[in-house]
Amino acid sequence: MSQVSRTVRIGSSNGLHARPAKMFAAAAKESGIPVTISKGSGEPVNAASILSVISLGAEKGDYVTLTAEGEKADDVLDELVELLTTDHDEN
DSSP: OOOOEEEEOOOSSOOOOOOHHHHHHHHHTTTOOOOEEEEEEEEETTTOOEEEEEEEOTTTEEEEEEEEEEETTHHHHHHHHHHSSSSSOOO
């Protein structure tokens, strides 16, 4: 199986805190394939775990790397990248 990675900047003005982290983790879980997220050179964590995602302490402008494995890895990462780069704190 192919493994796909993408590195993106966090778009939410308050970083990956509760609400964006919850949306992101839920989408990762619903994808049905293993997805990890890491910040900088840190260890990758399970992207489907809201606590793991929050524990990264990712702030606006931080770079995170997503990695997914499976047939639909590209599509899944497209969707997750969209969630991470959008500012969910605008409203």
